[in-house]
Amino acid sequence: AQSVAQPEDQVNVAEGNPLTVKCTYSVSGNPYLFWYVQYPNRGLQFLLKYITGDNLVKGSYGFEAEFNKSQTSFHLKKPSALVSDSALYFCAVRDINNAGNMLTFGGGTRLMVKP
Amino acid sequence: DSGVTQTPKHLITATGQRVTLRCSPRSGDLSVYWYQQSLDQGLQFLIQYYNGEERAKGNILERFSAQQFPDLHSELNLSSLELGDSALYFCASSARDFQETQYFGPGTRLLVL
Numbered sequence: 001a002q003s004v005a006q007p008e009d010q011v012n013v014a015e016g017n018p019l020t021v022k023c024t025y026s027v028s029g030n031p032y033l034f035w036y037v038q039y040p041n042r043g044l045q046f047l048l049k050y051i052t053g054d055n056l057v058k059g060s061y062g063f064e065a066e067f068n069k070s071q072t073s074f075h076l077k078k079p080s081a082l083v084s085d086s087a088l089y090f091c092a093v094r095d096i097n098n099a100g101n102m103l104t105f106g107g108g109t110r111l112m113v114k115p
Numbered sequence: 116d117s118g119v120t121q122t123p124k125h126l127i128t129a130t131g132q133r134v135t136l137r138c139s140p141r142s143g144d145l146s147v148y149w150y151q152q153s154l155d156q157g158l159q160f161l162i163q164y165y166n167g168e169e170r171a172k173g174n175i176l177e178r179f180s181a182q183q184f185p186d187l188h189s190e191l192n193l194s195s196l197e198l199g200d201s202a203l204y205f206c207a208s209s210a211r212d213f214q215e216t217q218y219f220g221p222g223t224r225l226l227v228l
Contacts, residue, residue, distance in 0.1 A: 034216070036219070042221060043117065043119075043205060043219040043220050043221045043222050044205065044207075044219040045117070045219070046117075046216055046217075046218060046219075049216060090158065099170070099171050100163045100165075100170040100171025100212065101146060101148070101163060101170070101171070101209060101212050101213060101215060101217070102148070102160040102163060102171045102173055103148075103160060103217060104160065105157060105158035105159075106157075107157050108157065108158075
């Protein structure tokens with residue numbers, strides 16, 4: 001079975017400071033990893049994904065994520081946070097050994113960026 | 116805007132009733148997915164259809180069913196509704212199946228009273 005853990009329910013950061021939202025995963029095979037963001041009363045928006053290749057993945061709105069196989073982690077990062085980045089962030093994993101393309105999501109991390 | 120549309124946006128109904136949620140995927144996408152988001156269960160995968168055929172099944176209750184039509188739109192049917200079915204139901208679509216990025220619709224918020 002595949003699973004995702006987001007150990008922090010909330011992350012607080014000051015505007016202009018770097019931010020990190022943590023994610024660890026568990027799969028039986030090689031993982032496909034995704035980050036999505038959810039703004040209030042909106043659907044999930046795709047930020048970035050890791051399939052294979054370079055461990056540092058760049059995505060939308062200046063976000064990036066680093067895949068670390070030995071630590072089974074896929075942390076989301078941004079060098080300089082904006083107040084508008086405040087939202088709910090979800091990490092998701094797909095196990096290539098599973099049929100179909102189902103995603104398993106973490107519990108979400110609320111990011112609060114204060115001016 | 117992801118290009119995935121869902122109707123209705125909000126739905127209020129009573130226990131024991133049946134409702135149908137509708138999803139239109141992005142133009143050209145063959146796969147449709149349904150997810151449920153609730154406070155206690157988080158985001159859970161329900162079911163995936165690919166080009167009209169069921170492709171994968173997750174934690175979908177027997178009271179729930181789905182289908183994908185020849186024009187690729189999908190419907191999720193929820194019957195014998197219970198209070199605990201109140202949740203946000205998302206549809207997502209992807210171009211094909213394997214390793215494809217899923218793009219999510221705005222969701223249908225269901226409230227069962």
